[in-house]
Amino acid sequence: MEKYELIDMQKFDRADYFYYFMGVGTTIEFTAKIDVTKMIERCINDSLNFQAVMLYQLYKAINTIENFKYDVLEGNLIKWDKIVPTFSSMNKNSKLFFILYADMQETCVEYNEQYRKTVEEYANSTTIVPQGTLPENIFNVSCIPWLHFEHFSSNSKTMENKVAKMITFGKYEKIDGCFVLPLTIQISHAIADGYHVALFFEKLQEELNLM
Template sequence: MIFHKINLETWNRKEIFKLYSNDVPCTFSLTTDIDISSLIPKLKEKNIKFFPVILYALSYIVNCQKEFKMNLDKDSNIGFYDVVNPSYTFFHKDNESFSNLWTEFSENFEEFYKNYQKDVEIYGKNKSFIGKPQIENNLFNVSSIPWTTFTGFNLNLKNGYNYYPPIFTFGKYFTENNKILLPLAIQVHHGVCDGYHVAKFINSLQDFINNFNF
């Protein structure tokens, strides 16, 4: 894991970054539906869990786009990691609470799936908010609300204007016009990411899911 510090003076986003980080701090969110019609039958056929597959798909596309790997280092310098890992909420049904776990990303699905299963087995019963200790800062966030669907979602973070990793939230998938759709909310910092990059991410994610095979 390597952090690449960005030279602000030569960065083509210098003015945009300073504007949306200092002058008019700005984050934005977008909610869309991802078509998972081709994915669900494959999961049922292979008896594979839904959540880690979506987690893998998000992680794969995040790691393909520099704008989604942005963060600050310990000295508050903006930059990006060569690889980022998903940090996700793990629900405890017995007391209706959740913990944060994270799993090391691998481009190989089988390896990632095993990493996820191992993390859940080791840390899944830990009801502390930080279920698995965070070693590095190369994380992005994923939450799920599998009990309901939604058409809009936004997180209001007091210190969110200094937070640069993306935040993903997906809901309960549903059927509409013979399609199985998954609501997905994407929240980003406008200093490092524009609507173009979010649209590029959504299109890449949809293509990835359409063509995903185990």
């Protein structure tokens, strides 16, 4: 299991917010457009899979924000050392999607290869979680590559003692000479606010600009 730190609620400066928003089950969500022009160029030049590279960049960005690493484990608030992405893939015959996990690697190129092997292995899956179990220290990533959307929302019944962490990105389009991609992040208000979401988008764009 990934390393984590147990949070002392007596010293946790967000304790009141955590208890309040866990009680009412509030999830906040924001959609922003990000510039993926340099990322597309890198994928083409190095023959990398777009979703694999996006997963890697999301992993790098989200782990710079401490609040996004908070979670509830066995009834206790914890902070993971790192959180890692799951991702959606599709059975091309049935057109049904499923959720996969590929072990995170040190570099984007290495993760791209791990992603490729995982997708190939489970390409004909007929169940939603074909690997059986997923790591506990995850954030969920979904891709809707057929649609350039303005906003995305996915609502489900609040699960007791759970915190939501979900990212959805869509189809990129060329606008004013740049390729822009819509990305929605949904996260439990118990662990994060709009300020932390803004930091995430800022960090993600910085990472993409460095490619």
